[in-house]
Amino acid sequence: MKDNLKRIFKGGLGQLTIPLIAIALLVIFNLIRDPSFFSIELTLNNNGNTVLSGNLISIINGASELAVLAMGMTLVTAACGGQDISVGAAAAIAGSAFVKILKSGPSINIGTVIMAFLFACVVAMLFGSFNGTLVSVFKIQPMIATLILYTCGRSIAYWINGGATPTVSSPIITAIGGFIPGVPIPTPVLIVIGVALVFVLVFHFTSLGLFTQSVGINGSAARLNGINSTFIKLLSFIILGLCVAVAGTIGVSRLGLINHETLLLDIEMDAILAVAIGGNNLGGGKFKISGSIIGAYVIQMLTITLYAMKVPSTDVKAYKAIVIIILVVIGSPVIKSKFQKFMNKIKSNRQRVSVKGAE
Amino acid sequence: MKNNKDFRREPLTDTQLLMTITICIFVAMYLLAMALLRGGFLHAQQVFDMLNDNASLIIVSCGLTIVMIGGGIDISVGAVTSLVVMSCILYLNNGGNIFVSIILALGIGVAFGLVHGFLVSYLEIQPFIVTLAGMFFARGLTTILSVQPQKIDHEGFAKLRDAKIVIPWLGYWAKNGNRVPARIELGVVVALACVVIIFILLKFFKTGRNFYAIGGNQQSALMLGINVKRTRFISYVLSGLLSGISGYVFMMHTGAGNATNAAGMEMNAIASSIIGGTLLTGGVGNVVGTLFGTLTLTTIKKIVVSSGLNDPWWQSITTGGMLCFFILLQSVVLARRAKKKKS
Numbered sequence: 001m002k003d004n005l006k007r008i009f010k011g012g013l014g015q016l017t018i019p020l021i022a023i024a025l026l027v028i029f030n031l032i033r034d035p036s037f038f039s040i041e042l043t044l045n046n047n048g049n050t051v052l053s054g055n056l057i058s059i060i061n062g063a064s065e066l067a068v069l070a071m072g073m074t075l076v077t078a079a080c081g082g083q084d085i086s087v088g089a090a091a092a093i094a095g096s097a098f099v100k101i102l103k104s105g106p107s108i109n110i111g112t113v114i115m116a117f118l119f120a121c122v123v124a125m126l127f128g129s130f131n132g133t134l135v136s137v138f139k140i141q142p143m144i145a146t147l148i149l150y151t152c153g154r155s156i157a158y159w160i161n162g163g164a165t166p167t168v169s170s171p172i173i174t175a176i177g178g179f180i181p182g183v184p185i186p187t188p189v190l191i192v193i194g195v196a197l198v199f200v201l202v203f204h205f206t207s208l209g210l211f212t213q214s215v216g217i218n219g220s221a222a223r224l225n226g227i228n229s230t231f232i233k234l235l236s237f238i239i240l241g242l243c244v245a246v247a248g249t250i251g252v253s254r255l256g257l258i259n260h261e262t263l264l265l266d267i268e269m270d271a272i273l274a275v276a277i278g279g280n281n282l283g284g285g286k287f288k289i290s291g292s293i294i295g296a297y298v299i300q301m302l303t304i305t306l307y308a309m310k311v312p313s314t315d316v317k318a319y320k321a322i323v324i325i326i327l328v329v330i331g332s333p334v335i336k337s338k339f340q341k342f343m344n345k346i347k348s349n350r351q352r353v354s355v356k357g358a359e
Numbered sequence: 360m361k362n363n364k365d366f367r368r369e370p371l372t373d374t375q376l377l378m379t380i381t382i383c384i385f386v387a388m389y390l391l392a393m394a395l396l397r398g399g400f401l402h403a404q405q406v407f408d409m410l411n412d413n414a415s416l417i418i419v420s421c422g423l424t425i426v427m428i429g430g431g432i433d434i435s436v437g438a439v440t441s442l443v444v445m446s447c448i449l450y451l452n453n454g455g456n457i458f459v460s461i462i463l464a465l466g467i468g469v470a471f472g473l474v475h476g477f478l479v480s481y482l483e484i485q486p487f488i489v490t491l492a493g494m495f496f497a498r499g500l501t502t503i504l505s506v507q508p509q510k511i512d513h514e515g516f517a518k519l520r521d522a523k524i525v526i527p528w529l530g531y532w533a534k535n536g537n538r539v540p541a542r543i544e545l546g547v548v549v550a551l552a553c554v555v556i557i558f559i560l561l562k563f564f565k566t567g568r569n570f571y572a573i574g575g576n577q578q579s580a581l582m583l584g585i586n587v588k589r590t591r592f593i594s595y596v597l598s599g600l601l602s603g604i605s606g607y608v609f610m611m612h613t614g615a616g617n618a619t620n621a622a623g624m625e626m627n628a629i630a631s632s633i634i635g636g637t638l639l640t641g642g643v644g645n646v647v648g649t650l651f652g653t654l655t656l657t658t659i660k661k662i663v664v665s666s667g668l669n670d671p672w673w674q675s676i677t678t679g680g681m682l683c684f685f686i687l688l689q690s691v692v693l694a695r696r697a698k699k700k701k702s
Binding site for chain 2: 312315325
């Protein structure tokens with residue numbers, strides 16, 4: 001126990017240090033600014049359900065799509081050493097496919113919703129494997145390969161929608177995007193917990209994590225050790241495709257409509273940011289999915305904090321940028337080594353002083 | 360024992376090969392459009408219009424090409440352009456001086472370049488994250504300055520904006536029987552000057568050659584005695600400076616400021632550089648290729664519009680398809696080359 005504590009104080013949390021410090025700073029800042037910031041209360045919502053509400057709930061709820069995407073993005077980053085910048089566009093396509101199926105039937109029931117979700121998954125996995133093939137087989141850098149879908153993805157979604165922004169209204173859709181009757185926790189949060197659980201189980205029962213890591217550190221060495229690095233890279237993109245379908249479904253259900261232009265706009269940048277704040281190396285290799293999830297909540301907490309400080313939503317980006325820069329500067333290798341040297345100096349000075357005192 | 364002949368230069372380097380492919384495809388595409396679609400493509404003004412509309416994109420792409428040759432990336436260029444437009448317009452509308460406004464534009468660009476360069480090269484933070492933060496910051500500042508669209512209202516600037524180079528003998532007969540001379544905006548001159556200057560810098564100057572060296576292999580560049588950090592720093596400052604120039608040119612073209620100005624420009628610039636034969640891994644690229652990359656992108660959009668595909672989604676879908684084609688082509692060409700070298 002004592003050793004554990006010692007290890008943590010020595011920076012033994014490793015890559016989780018920065019995201020945890022960020023969360024702690026944000027929490028402290030908010031508590032000083034407004035002690036009741038994190039209070040949670042039970043209220044009745046419009047549909048007559050007793051639900052939890054408060055800033056903390058809106059942070060955890062609002063970051064759901066981002067958290068799901070960040071999990072998939074971590075895998076792609078670790079395996080390929082690059083990022084997928086097309087997730088927002090792909091989510092718009094998946095959302096359009098979801099709505100397309102819902103609209104095709106006469107009525108919306110559990111069966112059609114599941115069908116629609118499965119169809120969205122298949123579509124998103126197809127686009128994911130398109131990206132994955134370009135990256136793994138043709139050896140194109142991920143950012144460039146996904147630039148193609150980034151350019152045309154939202155237009156494809158527009159095409160699927162037939163030049164409109166169709167709406168869907170059904171109690172089931174409201175339940176997915178909001179609250180299930182009788183459950184006070186927002187459904188998107190439950191979905192995130194479910195996805196995270198799936199990731200935990202997959203990493204526990206298969207060697208996907210180890211394989212991904214070794215492919216990311218050195219692809220050809222991994223191949224010589226009998227790991228099919230092409231397949232692992234492709235697989236990481238397909239898994240990201242599944243995450244995209246989940247995020248797209250949540251996004252569509254939340255609003256009850258699909259707007260190809262605004263659905264999960266700019267989320268690719270936030271997802272990459274979440275991966276970076278989580279302490280993962282954007283050049284591939286070692287990774288921690290938990291770091292990325294915390295990173296996603298850091299971003300959302302920052303946004304909500306700024307909203308609570310009455311910053312206009314259009315200006316939030318500027319303040320966000322300052323905080324990001326501060327975070328990455330603290331985490332930069334150069335600053336870390338300088339800090340280490342500085343600490344060593346202080347330590348040696350203290351020793352010298354004590355030696356002198358003894359004399 | 361290797362023959363001396365093997366050490367001779369290859370007929371085409373990777374850079375030149377990719378650039379040649381791009382230029383050939385551009386020319387072929389344009390000739391096809393002239394033959395099949397006719398219409399506007401037969402007038403010289405079509406080319407000039409493409410340049411007029413894309414002068415700022417060309418400038419930004421040049422800066423991005425330098426950064427990409429050095430093995431980095433700068434996705435803040437579009438946002439910086441937008442910030443420059445907005446701040447210059449607000450300054451001019453409050454009775455500013457034109458020369459000071461130019462200095463302001465360059466100053467903003469260089470300031471962003473300096474910060475990015477410092478963070479990336481001296482603090483070794485990943486360039487994507489640094490410039491992403493720069494992008495957020497510039498976009499946020501633009502909306503803090505003004506959410507409402509601003510129209511420029513300044514006499515001296517109106518003169519500068521309307522100044523055009525007119526070439527009478529390249530004009531065409533309009534439908535009403537008047538002869539319309541060909542018009543080129545001042546921004547195009549600036550853009551082409553930028554291309555030429557950077558071409559010379561990259562080709563004949565030590566600094567320019569250093570960009571290729573650090574992008575090709577950072578470790579060996581360091582062992583050759585190149586100051587890797589300073590070279591990378593300079594590449595970001597240059598990119599920032601060019602974003603500043605691009606902002607001013609953008610303002611001269613549109614004459615209005617809007618918070619959503621130049622949205623998505625960074626991705627267009629990256630696409631132009633890639634089509635022009637610059638590799639994101641670094642060490643390969645050329646600004647002349649980038650110029651043709653921009654023109655190719657624009658030509659595709661024009662062809663889509665004039666061939667009657669009027670639905671709003673076709674433009675970006677064809678652009679995406681074209682991008683896919685170029686990227687695959689490059690990958691195949693380079694892979695074949697690497698195989699040949701090995702054997």
